[in-house]
Amino acid sequence: MANPLVKIVVPIAGILAAQVGSRVARSGWGAVFGEDAPTVKANRASKKDTAARRKQAKKDGLSKAEIDEIRDPMDEQPVWKVMLWTLISGVLLQGFKQLAQQYAKKGTERVVSRRPRANRG
Secondary structure, three states, rough: OOOOHHHHHHHHHHHHHHHHHHHHHHHHHHHHOOOOOOOEEEEEEHHHHHHHHHHHHHHHHOOOOHOOOOOOOOOOHHHHHHHHHHHHHHHHHHHHHHHHHHHHHHHHHHHHOOOOOOOOO
C-alpha cells in the first residue's frame, strides 16, 4: 500500500461496508422477526420509553404494584436472539468489512498502477 490513494480508499470502503452491512442486518432482522434489532440504540430507546411510561403511571396515580409491573420489553428478550444478533453484528459484518477493504485495495491498485508501454517493436 505505497500509493496514498490506496491508503485513502481502503478505510473509506471499510466504513461504507460497515454502514451498509449494519443497515441490511437491521432490516433483515425486522423482516425475519418483525421487531427491532437488539442494538444499543434500540435498547436505550426502550429503557427511555419504559421510564416515561412509569413516570406517567405515577402521575396517573397507579399503585406501587401496578407501576412495578411495567417492564422493559428488551429485558425479556430470549438469550438466543441476543446471541444471534451478536453473531450477525460482529462476525458477519466484520467479514463483510474485510472483504470490501480487500477488493477496494485490489481495485484501486489496479487502477492507479503504472502499465508498461505497448510494445511497438
